Amino acid sequence: MSTSLPALSDIPGGVIPGVLRIENSDREATTPIILDMLRSVYPHQQVFGEYCTVHGYIDAPPHDVFTYLADTRSLEEWTYSLRGFTPTEQPGLWSAHDRLGSDTTIYTRTVTNAEAMTVDYHCAWDQGRHLWMIYLLRVVDAQVVFDKPGSVVLWTNCHHPFYDTNPYPDTAPTERVPWVGDFWDMFAAGHELELNNLTALCEYRARRGLPITPAWMS
Incomplete structure (x- = not known):
């Protein structure tokens, strides 16, 4: 699926080191990076079996970060592989590749609360009737928790049983081999990679006086 969205058009190519997107690092090249982020010094299943949580600090205003994520x-x-977002006939529901x-x-509906600065992405592969993949994000004012300007982003996923078995096999492409749940053991490292992307992009724009949410999203 091609995209007409001018993603990152306000940033010259290659000027932000460390941003890994599928365009500049394909799955084969990125898998060893993610595997290197998985440490053998802790039982991975015990830490990431039922929940996957990543968190980080972003040197950018919290309400601006929230507004960006809410779109x-x-x-x-900022995600590694979601591309070509297109609105569907259902209000608020987007499809992408x-x-x-x-x-x-992949189908996505974004549920937000501006007062609490929560952003929940309700998603599913292949069909948009039952959005069971829930990505829970909260933006916290770093002034409150760290006594300094900026944002803290907390991001949690829960291991829904459908990650183990595709509940809608009739909607899956016949030629596709992997199921989204096959990547669960890599979620923590993969989400940390994407959180690093989010941090780099927000901080780049904030430091240069650019809107965190670029004009093409307005």
């Missing part, structure tokens, strides 16, 4: 199209920029899976469509 579903931001996923076009998840390039982790061949010919895979």
